Amino acid sequence: MKNRLAQLIQKDGKALFLPIDHGYFQGPTHKLEKPGETIKPLLPYADAIMLTRGVLRNCVDPANTKPIILRVSGGTSVVGEDLANEGLITSITEIVRLNASAVSMSVFIGSKYEHQSLINLAKLVDKCEDYGVPVMAVTAVGKELEKRKARYLALCCRIAAELGARVVKTYYCPEKFDKVVEGCPVPVVIAGGPKVDSELEVFEFVYDGIQKGAIGVNLGRNIWQSEYPIAMIRAIRAVIHENCTPKEAHDLFEQVKAGKA
Numbered sequence: 039m040k041n042r043l044a045q046l047i048q049k050d051g052k053a054l055f056l057p058i059d060h061g062y063f064q065g066p067t068h069k070l071e072k073p074g075e076t077i078k079p080l081l082p083y084a085d086a087i088m089l090t091r092g093v094l095r096n097c098v099d100p101a102n103t104k105p106i107i108l109r110v111s112g113g114t115s116v117v118g119e120d121l122a123n124e125g126l127i128t129s130i131t132e133i134v135r136l137n138a139s140a141v142s143m144s145v146f147i148g149s150k151y152e153h154q155s156l157i158n159l160a161k162l163v164d165k166c167e168d169y170g171v172p173v174m175a176v177t178a179v180g181k182e183l184e185k186r187k188a189r190y191l192a193l194c195c196r197i198a199a200e201l202g203a204r205v206v207k208t209y210y211c212p213e214k215f216d217k218v219v220e221g222c223p224v225p226v227v228i229a230g231g232p233k234v235d236s237e238l239e240v241f242e243f244v245y246d247g248i249q250k251g252a253i254g255v256n257l258g259r260n261i262w263q264s265e266y267p268i269a270m271i272r273a274i275r276a277v278i279h280e281n282c283t284p285k286e287a288h289d290l291f292e293q294v295k296a297g298k299a
């Protein structure tokens with residue numbers, strides 16, 4: 039367990055996870071039509087990649103040594119009835135065989151499927167703990183993005199940790215994010231959400247989230263949907279691992295974009 043966690047969370051206690059699992063419920067997402075090609079230039083700057091077994095098997099070079107966070111919940115789609123109605127989609131044998139450094143599963147607290155998703159999480163933790171595989175819980179909101187407020191997120195993170203998640207991924211919120219982190223006894227990483235309007239906005243929320251106790255990010259669309267994904271990931275990495283301010287990160291972004299760094 040400790041060895042796998044050390045693969046994910048770096049010596050400075052921080053982490054940059056790059057998720058490309060979006061296809062598991064929304065199909066060929068913009069800029070992720072060919073996930074293997076999307077991540078190739080970004081891999082050197084990520085501490086781990088998060089994806090499903092199908093993409094791992096078909097789109098990632100088996101010689102890849104970047105730690106894998108395997109998405110193991112699913113069974114719903116954006117055109118289906120309810121995104122919250124997820125189940126476990128990958129066996130523990132497969133998780134171990136694919137050499138995952140961790141697994142991730144969504145919980146949908148406050149939804150019609152709250153109980154089901156929390157029991158799924160608890161059962162997954164039971165199986166994974168036997169093999170020393172950390173579970174990262176994802177506090178999902180489905181299509182209800184307005185739910186992303188401190189009180190709700192704090193509730194979700196705490197419940198996920200109480201049920202045994204070793205890491206929790208949640209959304210950043212501008213107000214009282216420190217309360218979300220403080221109430222959660224395991225490390226918290228910030229999810230990105232839909233692409234925002236400016237690069238600076240991303241650096242600002244990542245910086246603020248880190249100042250308020252998050253250990254890093256699990257951030258996808260705001261990186262690989264950018265016109266300059268390498269510049270984005272390098273600038274975000276600088277905020278996480280080099281303590282850069284949003285302005286310094288933005289300067290680095292501009293330099294990389296201009297081919298000067």
Ligand code: 5RP
Pocket residue numbers: 057058059060088144176178229230231232256257258259260
């Ligand atoms: C989808 C996920 C994604 O991994 C997560 O939302 C992070 O990606 P993005 O920054 O694009 O939101 O868990 O359910």
